[in-house]
Amino acid sequence: MRNTAMNMVHKLAARDERVLYIGSDPGAGTLRAMSKEFPKRHLIEGISEAHIIGMSAGLAMEGFVPYVNTIATFLTRRCYEQVAVDLCLHNLPVRLIANGGGLVYAPLGPTHQAIEDIAIMRALPNMTVICPCDADEAARMMEQTLDWKGPIYIRLGKGGDAIVSKAEHGFEIGKAIPMRPPGDVLMVTTGIMLQRALAAADLLAAQGVRAGILHMHTVKPLDTEALLQAVRATRLLVTLEEHVPSGGLGSAVAETLIDKLGSGLPAMLRLSLPDRFMHNYGSQDSLLKKHGLSANAIATSIEHALAASRTSSPQLHST
Amino acid sequence: MIQTSPHAEAALTCTLDERSLYLRRLVLGSVRSAGRGHVGPALSLIEMVRVLYDDVLRIDPKNPRDPDRDRAILSKGHGCLALYALLADRGFFPLSELDGFCGPDSILGGHPEYGMVPGVEASTGALGHGLSIGVGLALAARMRERSYRTFVLLGDGEINEGSVWEAAMGAAKHGLDNLVALIDYNKLQSYGPTDYVLPLEPLADKWRSFGFAVQEVNGHDVGALRTVLKQIPAVAGKPTAIICHTVKGKGLPAAESNADWHHKNKLTDSELDAIRVAVGDF
Numbered sequence: 001m002r003n004t005a006m007n008m009v010h011k012l013a014a015r016d017e018r019v020l021y022i023g024s025d026p027g028a029g030t031l032r033a034m035s036k037e038f039p040k041r042h043l044i045e046g047i048s049e050a051h052i053i054g055m056s057a058g059l060a061m062e063g064f065v066p067y068v069n070t071i072a073t074f075l076t077r078r079c080y081e082q083v084a085v086d087l088c089l090h091n092l093p094v095r096l097i098a099n100g101g102g103l104v105y106a107p108l109g110p111t112h113q114a115i116e117d118i119a120i121m122r123a124l125p126n127m128t129v130i131c132p133c134d135a136d137e138a139a140r141m142m143e144q145t146l147d148w149k150g151p152i153y154i155r156l157g158k159g160g161d162a163i164v165s166k167a168e169h170g171f172e173i174g175k176a177i178p179m180r181p182p183g184d185v186l187m188v189t190t191g192i193m194l195q196r197a198l199a200a201a202d203l204l205a206a207q208g209v210r211a212g213i214l215h216m217h218t219v220k221p222l223d224t225e226a227l228l229q230a231v232r233a234t235r236l237l238v239t240l241e242e243h244v245p246s247g248g249l250g251s252a253v254a255e256t257l258i259d260k261l262g263s264g265l266p267a268m269l270r271l272s273l274p275d276r277f278m279h280n281y282g283s284q285d286s287l288l289k290k291h292g293l294s295a296n297a298i299a300t301s302i303e304h305a306l307a308a309s310r311t312s313s314p315q316l317h318s319t
Numbered sequence: 320m321i322q323t324s325p326h327a328e329a330a331l332t333c334t335l336d337e338r339s340l341y342l343r344r345l346v347l348g349s350v351r352s353a354g355r356g357h358v359g360p361a362l363s364l365i366e367m368v369r370v371l372y373d374d375v376l377r378i379d380p381k382n383p384r385d386p387d388r389d390r391a392i393l394s395k396g397h398g399c400l401a402l403y404a405l406l407a408d409r410g411f412f413p414l415s416e417l418d419g420f421c422g423p424d425s426i427l428g429g430h431p432e433y434g435m436v437p438g439v440e441a442s443t444g445a446l447g448h449g450l451s452i453g454v455g456l457a458l459a460a461r462m463r464e465r466s467y468r469t470f471v472l473l474g475d476g477e478i479n480e481g482s483v484w485e486a487a488m489g490a491a492k493h494g495l496d497n498l499v500a501l502i503d504y505n506k507l508q509s510y511g512p513t514d515y516v517l518p519l520e521p522l523a524d525k526w527r528s529f530g531f532a533v534q535e536v537n538g539h540d541v542g543a544l545r546t547v548l549k550q551i552p553a554v555a556g557k558p559t560a561i562i563c564h565t566v567k568g569k570g571l572p573a574a575e576s577n578a579d580w581h582h583k584n585k586l587t588d589s590e591l592d593a594i595r596v597a598v599g600d601f
Contacts, residue, residue, distance in 0.1 A: 050481070050485060055452070057452050
């Protein structure tokens with residue numbers, strides 16, 4: 001996914017002279033071909049994220065479309081005020097390409113694990129937040145970023161994630177993709193949780209539970225219409241995210257439903273990482289599994305929630 | 320310790336001409352109307368802003384978005400009263416707007432906002448942002464082969480922020496000789512002396528070592544400021560830093576070098592009388 005997104009920057013740069021790549025101190029050879037073809041538009045500016053965001057704002061004020069790239073935690077936590085003030089307050093078309101969203105950098109520990117990035121980016125007025133699920137979708141997404149008016153935060157996965165998106169799904173910023181029609185259950189996913197949701201849906205189907213999937217690649221602006229449409233036909237709404245429980249996809253969905261439905265809320269289960277820093281290493285998969293976000297664990301949680309919803313309160317919460 | 324500079328000594332003793340006093344009356348009129356404002360930071364800045372807008376910037380108040388205009392960013396956004404006075408005086412917006420400072424429907428807030436105030440290039444107020452934005456503007460000029468220049472006004476307290484020094488390294492890396500950083504070195508920040516809060520000296524050497532061509536000047540000497548600002552770039556291939564030795568609260572004896580006047584709420588009758596004595600009736 002990362003290589004695809006990077007290569008798309010080069011492709012967009014070939015098509016449009018406004019496009020810049022700005023890296024802090026990326027891996028050796030990042031976008032080497034672009035650096036040779038467009039040396040003046042391939043900028044490596046050092047481990048100075050606060051400055052890079054401000055500089056990108058200045059370039060965007062003059063009509064450029066900078067694609068800024070570094071590790072997700074450094075692109076969010078380190079320079080949050082610059083993102084808020086320089087990019088969002090001025091509503092400038094700077095694209096933040098965040099490597100290693102979620103637990104991709106599991107072995108590198110909590111300084112490198114972006115577990116609250118969706119929440120803090122989503123909180124900013126004018127910011128758009130996109131989490132593609134695989135490389136093919138990342139390519140379709142990047143095509144749509146060129147002329148989007150304001151800033152965009154792009155949360156990239158690890159790379160090598162199973163390709164589950166399809167060309168016929170297309171890609172439109174802010175438009176969710178129905179992957180499976182709603183049944184007893186509707187899972188709403190973002191990023192690479194889609195692959196886990198698809199596998200969980202298969203497991204549930206084997207148990208006779210029909211599970212729909214709505215892929216919310218754009219967490220902000222949230223596709224309210226698609227969400228409301230999908231929840232009408234389901235008994236249990238489940239959100240899945242590689243993120244802390246506060247402020248991410250589950251929060252966005254819950255907020256939207258409360259605002260739109262008031263008292264007629266569906267039973268809801270939010271599956272996420274816990275509200276704490278990870279102190280285990282291993283791999284993205286092993287950490288997701290440890291925190292109940294493997295396909296098996298998701299299916300089990302949903303079965304339990306369905307059973308509980310038959311006998312008790314419709315409001316469910318689990319992390 | 321703050322090194323004694325002849326420019327700093329001169330800043331303390333130099334007198335102000337009628338235009339400088341008039342601009343101070345505009346600033347203090349806004350403070351009187353609003354019952355609040357950053358007085359000290361604006362008064363130290365006035366001659367820097369005055370010379371920029373009167374003599375240096377290639378700008379047209381009737382066409383504030385002219386692509387070929389010089390860009391100026393007030394990175395120390397809390398000094399905005401000085402900027403507002405100059406912009407109003409130069410015709411970017413009516414002088415009457417100054418009376419609405421910080422009012423509910425005013426375009427003039429306690430920090431300047433892009434899109435709200437004609438002539439304001441960037442929203443500032445959070446410190447340590449302006450120089451990076453300026454690097455982006457200057458780099459864009461280079462890439463687009465445009466001749467506009469970019470001026471960024473920084474506070475001395477502001478350059479406590481590490482992001483300023485990141486930006487300085489970036490400016491030097493790109494050899495942005497179309498970029499000028501003006502430092503309002505009044506040696507007093509919100510809490511107290513810069514030398515107490517976070518010592519900056521040797522300040523000129525710092526900027527020099529970061530790759531800038533450095534000039535030092537009495538920041539209240541209009542003629543000296545004109546001379547320095549008309550010799551940009553100071554060195555071809557290098558960004559320029561102009562350290563302007565100033566006095567916080569310059570022109571109001573009670574406010575000069577007095578941290579209590581960093582931000583002022585309602586002015587008392589006796590303070591208003593003292594202001595009239597210092598800068599004339601307003």
